[in-house]
Amino acid sequence: MTTPRTVLVTGGNRGIGFTIAEEFVAQGHRVAVTARSGEGPEGSLTVVADVTDAASIDAAFSTVEAELGPVEVVVANAGITKDVLLLRMSEDDFSSVVDTNLGGAFRVVKRAAKGMLKARFGRIVLVSSVVGLYGGAGQANYAASKSALVGFARSITRELGARGITANVVAPGFVETDMTAVLPEQTQADYKKAIPAARFGTAAEVAKTVTWLAGDDSGYISGAVIPVDGGLGMGH
Numbered sequence: 001m002t003t004p005r006t007v008l009v010t011g012g013n014r015g016i017g018f019t020i021a022e023e024f025v026a027q028g029h030r031v032a033v034t035a036r037s038g039e040g041p042e043g044s045l046t047v048v049a050d051v052t053d054a055a056s057i058d059a060a061f062s063t064v065e066a067e068l069g070p071v072e073v074v075v076a077n078a079g080i081t082k083d084v085l086l087l088r089m090s091e092d093d094f095s096s097v098v099d100t101n102l103g104g105a106f107r108v109v110k111r112a113a114k115g116m117l118k119a120r121f122g123r124i125v126l127v128s129s130v131v132g133l134y135g136g137a138g139q140a141n142y143a144a145s146k147s148a149l150v151g152f153a154r155s156i157t158r159e160l161g162a163r164g165i166t167a168n169v170v171a172p173g174f175v176e177t178d179m180t181a182v183l184p185e186q187t188q189a190d191y192k193k194a195i196p197a198a199r200f201g202t203a204a205e206v207a208k209t210v211t212w213l214a215g216d217d218s219g220y221i222s223g224a225v226i227p228v229d230g231g232l233g234m235g236h
Protein backbone atom coordinates (compact mmCIF):
# COMPACT_ATOMS: atom_id res chain seq x y z
CA MET A 1 0.00 0.00 0.00
CA THR A 2 1.45 3.31 -1.10
CA THR A 3 1.03 6.56 0.88
CA PRO A 4 -2.35 8.18 0.06
CA ARG A 5 -1.80 11.40 -1.87
CA THR A 6 -3.85 14.25 -3.27
CA VAL A 7 -3.91 13.71 -7.02
CA LEU A 8 -5.09 15.91 -9.89
CA VAL A 9 -5.63 14.43 -13.36
CA THR A 10 -6.43 16.74 -16.28
CA GLY A 11 -9.00 15.56 -18.81
CA GLY A 12 -10.39 13.01 -16.37
CA ASN A 13 -13.95 12.92 -17.71
CA ARG A 14 -13.26 10.30 -20.38
CA GLY A 15 -10.66 8.12 -22.08
CA ILE A 16 -7.26 7.46 -20.53
CA GLY A 17 -7.60 10.27 -17.97
CA PHE A 18 -10.84 8.81 -16.61
CA THR A 19 -9.21 5.41 -16.18
CA ILE A 20 -6.10 6.92 -14.56
CA ALA A 21 -8.34 8.71 -12.05
CA GLU A 22 -10.30 5.49 -11.46
CA GLU A 23 -7.08 3.61 -10.69
CA PHE A 24 -5.89 6.30 -8.24
CA VAL A 25 -9.28 6.13 -6.49
CA ALA A 26 -9.06 2.31 -6.34
CA GLN A 27 -5.62 2.63 -4.71
CA GLY A 28 -7.01 4.85 -1.94
CA HIS A 29 -5.81 8.30 -3.01
CA ARG A 30 -7.73 11.60 -2.81
CA VAL A 31 -8.47 12.27 -6.46
CA ALA A 32 -9.63 15.31 -8.42
CA VAL A 33 -10.09 15.54 -12.15
CA THR A 34 -10.40 18.54 -14.40
CA ALA A 35 -13.12 18.45 -17.03
CA ARG A 36 -14.57 20.91 -19.50
CA SER A 37 -17.79 18.90 -19.37
CA GLY A 38 -18.95 15.68 -17.77
CA GLU A 39 -17.53 14.11 -14.63
CA GLY A 40 -14.65 12.03 -13.36
CA PRO A 41 -15.12 8.53 -11.95
CA GLU A 42 -17.08 7.77 -8.78
CA GLY A 43 -15.13 8.77 -5.71
CA SER A 44 -13.32 11.65 -7.41
CA LEU A 45 -13.90 15.41 -7.25
CA THR A 46 -14.62 17.04 -10.61
CA VAL A 47 -13.44 20.62 -11.15
CA VAL A 48 -14.13 22.58 -14.32
CA ALA A 49 -11.00 23.74 -16.18
CA ASP A 50 -9.70 24.35 -19.66
CA VAL A 51 -5.95 23.72 -19.87
CA THR A 52 -5.53 26.50 -22.43
CA ASP A 53 -6.64 29.02 -19.79
CA ALA A 54 -4.26 29.68 -16.88
CA ALA A 55 -6.96 31.43 -14.80
CA SER A 56 -9.26 28.41 -14.97
CA ILE A 57 -6.37 26.12 -13.97
CA ASP A 58 -5.58 28.38 -11.03
CA ALA A 59 -9.23 28.35 -9.90
CA ALA A 60 -9.40 24.55 -10.25
CA PHE A 61 -6.28 24.10 -8.10
CA SER A 62 -7.66 26.47 -5.45
CA THR A 63 -10.85 24.38 -5.24
CA VAL A 64 -8.91 21.11 -5.01
CA GLU A 65 -6.58 22.54 -2.35
CA ALA A 66 -9.58 23.69 -0.29
CA GLU A 67 -11.42 20.36 -0.64
CA LEU A 68 -8.64 17.77 -0.66
CA GLY A 69 -5.44 19.53 0.39
CA PRO A 70 -2.33 20.56 -1.57
CA VAL A 71 -1.84 18.67 -4.83
CA GLU A 72 1.02 16.18 -4.45
CA VAL A 73 0.60 14.30 -7.72
CA VAL A 74 -0.28 15.93 -11.01
CA VAL A 75 -1.03 14.05 -14.21
CA ALA A 76 -1.05 16.22 -17.35
CA ASN A 77 -3.24 14.05 -19.54
CA ALA A 78 -5.56 16.41 -21.45
CA GLY A 79 -4.71 16.39 -25.12
CA ILE A 80 -6.06 16.78 -28.63
CA THR A 81 -5.16 15.84 -32.19
CA LYS A 82 -5.78 17.81 -35.37
CA ASP A 83 -4.22 15.50 -37.92
CA VAL A 84 -3.51 16.99 -41.32
CA LEU A 85 -0.61 16.81 -43.77
CA LEU A 86 2.03 19.52 -43.33
CA LEU A 87 1.28 21.51 -46.46
CA ARG A 88 -2.38 21.75 -45.47
CA MET A 89 -1.70 22.41 -41.77
CA SER A 90 -2.98 25.84 -40.76
CA GLU A 91 -1.46 28.11 -38.12
CA ASP A 92 -4.43 27.23 -35.94
CA ASP A 93 -4.07 23.45 -36.49
CA PHE A 94 -0.51 23.77 -35.24
CA SER A 95 -0.86 26.28 -32.45
CA SER A 96 -4.06 24.91 -30.91
CA VAL A 97 -2.56 21.42 -30.58
CA VAL A 98 0.72 22.75 -29.15
CA ASP A 99 -1.15 25.13 -26.82
CA THR A 100 -3.32 22.32 -25.44
CA ASN A 101 -0.81 19.46 -25.25
CA LEU A 102 2.37 21.34 -24.32
CA GLY A 103 1.04 24.69 -23.06
CA GLY A 104 -1.58 22.84 -21.00
CA ALA A 105 1.09 20.73 -19.31
CA PHE A 106 3.17 23.85 -18.64
CA ARG A 107 0.25 25.70 -17.00
CA VAL A 108 -0.77 22.77 -14.83
CA VAL A 109 2.75 21.85 -13.74
CA LYS A 110 3.69 25.46 -13.00
CA ARG A 111 0.62 25.85 -10.78
CA ALA A 112 1.29 22.52 -9.05
CA ALA A 113 4.99 23.21 -8.48
CA LYS A 114 4.32 25.98 -5.94
CA GLY A 115 2.73 23.59 -3.44
CA MET A 116 5.15 20.78 -4.24
CA LEU A 117 8.16 22.99 -3.48
CA LYS A 118 6.62 23.97 -0.17
CA ALA A 119 5.94 20.32 0.69
CA ARG A 120 9.31 19.21 -0.67
CA PHE A 121 7.44 16.39 -2.38
CA GLY A 122 5.82 16.00 -5.77
CA ARG A 123 5.14 13.57 -8.56
CA ILE A 124 4.62 14.98 -12.04
CA VAL A 125 3.51 12.63 -14.81
CA LEU A 126 3.13 13.90 -18.37
CA VAL A 127 1.12 11.83 -20.84
CA SER A 128 2.99 11.96 -24.13
CA SER A 129 2.71 9.47 -27.01
CA VAL A 130 4.78 7.01 -29.00
CA VAL A 131 4.13 9.41 -31.89
CA GLY A 132 6.22 12.06 -30.11
CA LEU A 133 9.30 9.87 -30.51
CA TYR A 134 8.45 7.87 -33.62
CA GLY A 135 6.78 10.62 -35.65
CA GLY A 136 3.55 10.28 -37.55
CA ALA A 137 2.60 11.36 -41.07
CA GLY A 138 -0.11 13.99 -40.73
CA GLN A 139 0.79 14.54 -37.09
CA ALA A 140 3.63 17.10 -37.17
CA ASN A 141 1.72 19.32 -34.73
CA TYR A 142 0.82 16.50 -32.35
CA ALA A 143 4.27 14.82 -32.50
CA ALA A 144 6.05 18.13 -31.87
CA SER A 145 3.82 18.86 -28.87
CA LYS A 146 4.37 15.38 -27.42
CA SER A 147 8.14 15.17 -27.92
CA ALA A 148 8.48 18.59 -26.30
CA LEU A 149 7.10 17.07 -23.09
CA VAL A 150 10.35 15.10 -22.79
CA GLY A 151 12.51 18.24 -22.71
CA PHE A 152 10.00 19.80 -20.36
CA ALA A 153 10.08 16.87 -17.90
CA ARG A 154 13.88 16.68 -18.02
CA SER A 155 14.28 20.39 -17.35
CA ILE A 156 11.88 20.16 -14.41
CA THR A 157 13.90 17.21 -13.14
CA ARG A 158 17.08 19.29 -13.20
CA GLU A 159 15.35 22.31 -11.65
CA LEU A 160 13.29 20.62 -8.93
CA GLY A 161 14.86 17.19 -8.48
CA ALA A 162 16.67 18.15 -5.27
CA ARG A 163 13.32 19.11 -3.66
CA GLY A 164 11.79 15.64 -3.66
CA ILE A 165 9.95 16.25 -6.93
CA THR A 166 10.06 13.84 -9.87
CA ALA A 167 8.85 14.49 -13.41
CA ASN A 168 8.35 11.64 -15.84
CA VAL A 169 6.81 11.04 -19.22
CA VAL A 170 4.54 8.13 -20.09
CA ALA A 171 4.42 7.42 -23.81
CA PRO A 172 1.43 5.25 -24.70
CA GLY A 173 1.13 3.56 -28.06
CA PHE A 174 -2.32 3.09 -29.59
CA VAL A 175 -4.96 2.82 -26.89
CA GLU A 176 -8.63 2.11 -27.44
CA THR A 177 -10.37 5.45 -26.73
CA ASP A 178 -12.44 8.06 -28.61
CA MET A 179 -9.14 9.43 -30.00
CA THR A 180 -8.33 6.21 -31.87
CA ALA A 181 -11.93 5.17 -32.58
CA VAL A 182 -12.07 7.86 -35.27
CA LEU A 183 -9.24 6.23 -37.26
CA PRO A 184 -10.42 4.39 -40.42
CA GLU A 185 -10.59 0.58 -40.04
CA GLN A 186 -7.81 0.04 -42.57
CA THR A 187 -5.52 2.45 -40.69
CA GLN A 188 -6.24 0.62 -37.44
CA ALA A 189 -5.44 -2.73 -39.10
CA ASP A 190 -2.17 -1.32 -40.53
CA TYR A 191 -1.13 -0.01 -37.13
CA LYS A 192 -1.85 -3.36 -35.50
CA LYS A 193 0.48 -5.07 -38.00
CA ALA A 194 3.30 -2.73 -36.92
CA ILE A 195 2.82 -3.34 -33.16
CA PRO A 196 4.90 -6.28 -31.86
CA ALA A 197 2.14 -7.06 -29.32
CA ALA A 198 -0.30 -7.23 -32.28
CA ARG A 199 -3.03 -5.35 -30.43
CA PHE A 200 -3.95 -1.90 -29.15
CA GLY A 201 -3.33 -1.18 -25.49
CA THR A 202 -5.97 -0.55 -22.86
CA ALA A 203 -6.40 2.60 -20.81
CA ALA A 204 -5.94 0.44 -17.70
CA GLU A 205 -2.44 -0.55 -18.84
CA VAL A 206 -1.50 3.13 -19.09
CA ALA A 207 -3.20 3.92 -15.76
CA LYS A 208 -1.24 1.24 -13.88
CA THR A 209 2.03 2.71 -15.14
CA VAL A 210 1.03 6.25 -14.19
CA THR A 211 -0.05 5.26 -10.67
CA TRP A 212 3.16 3.27 -10.21
CA LEU A 213 5.25 6.32 -11.17
CA ALA A 214 3.35 8.35 -8.58
CA GLY A 215 3.83 5.75 -5.86
CA ASP A 216 6.30 5.34 -3.01
CA ASP A 217 8.53 2.92 -4.91
CA SER A 218 9.32 5.30 -7.77
CA GLY A 219 10.96 8.22 -5.97
CA TYR A 220 14.32 7.71 -7.70
CA ILE A 221 12.90 7.69 -11.23
CA SER A 222 12.87 11.10 -12.87
CA GLY A 223 13.27 12.47 -16.37
CA ALA A 224 12.38 9.05 -17.74
CA VAL A 225 10.24 8.22 -20.72
CA ILE A 226 8.26 5.05 -20.02
CA PRO A 227 6.69 3.48 -23.10
CA VAL A 228 3.37 1.62 -22.81
CA ASP A 229 3.13 0.70 -26.45
CA GLY A 230 3.38 -3.05 -27.02
CA GLY A 231 6.90 -2.51 -28.39
CA LEU A 232 5.90 -0.16 -31.22
CA GLY A 233 8.39 2.58 -30.36
CA MET A 234 11.36 0.36 -29.41
CA GLY A 235 14.63 2.26 -29.63
CA HIS A 236 13.04 5.67 -30.12
Ligand code: NDP
Nearest residue numbers: 011015016036050051077078079129172174175177178179
Ligand atom coordinates in the same frame (compact mmCIF):
# COMPACT_ATOMS: atom_id res chain seq x y z
P1 NDP B 1 -9.75 11.48 -25.52
O1 NDP B 1 -9.95 12.25 -26.77
O2 NDP B 1 -10.58 10.29 -25.24
O3 NDP B 1 -9.84 12.48 -24.25
C1 NDP B 1 -9.10 13.67 -24.24
C2 NDP B 1 -9.29 14.34 -22.90
O4 NDP B 1 -8.57 15.58 -22.91
C3 NDP B 1 -10.76 14.67 -22.63
O5 NDP B 1 -11.01 14.54 -21.27
C4 NDP B 1 -10.82 16.13 -23.05
O6 NDP B 1 -11.84 16.87 -22.44
C5 NDP B 1 -9.48 16.62 -22.55
N1 NDP B 1 -9.13 17.89 -23.14
C6 NDP B 1 -8.86 18.18 -24.44
N2 NDP B 1 -8.62 19.49 -24.61
C7 NDP B 1 -8.74 20.05 -23.37
C8 NDP B 1 -8.64 21.38 -22.89
N3 NDP B 1 -8.34 22.41 -23.67
N4 NDP B 1 -8.82 21.58 -21.56
C9 NDP B 1 -9.14 20.58 -20.76
N5 NDP B 1 -9.28 19.30 -21.15
C10 NDP B 1 -9.08 19.05 -22.45
O7 NDP B 1 -8.21 11.12 -25.54
P2 NDP B 1 -7.40 9.92 -24.85
O8 NDP B 1 -7.99 9.55 -23.57
O9 NDP B 1 -7.20 8.90 -25.89
O10 NDP B 1 -6.01 10.65 -24.64
C11 NDP B 1 -5.58 11.12 -23.38
C12 NDP B 1 -4.13 11.51 -23.51
O11 NDP B 1 -3.38 10.39 -23.95
C13 NDP B 1 -3.89 12.61 -24.55
O12 NDP B 1 -2.88 13.49 -24.10
C14 NDP B 1 -3.42 11.83 -25.76
O13 NDP B 1 -2.62 12.60 -26.60
C15 NDP B 1 -2.63 10.71 -25.10
N6 NDP B 1 -2.47 9.53 -25.92
C16 NDP B 1 -3.55 8.81 -26.39
C17 NDP B 1 -3.33 7.68 -27.15
C18 NDP B 1 -4.45 6.87 -27.69
O14 NDP B 1 -4.14 5.96 -28.49
N7 NDP B 1 -5.68 7.07 -27.32
C19 NDP B 1 -1.98 7.25 -27.48
C20 NDP B 1 -0.94 8.05 -26.94
C21 NDP B 1 -1.19 9.15 -26.19
P3 NDP B 1 -13.27 17.08 -23.20
O15 NDP B 1 -14.09 15.85 -22.93
O16 NDP B 1 -13.80 18.31 -22.57
O17 NDP B 1 -12.97 17.25 -24.67
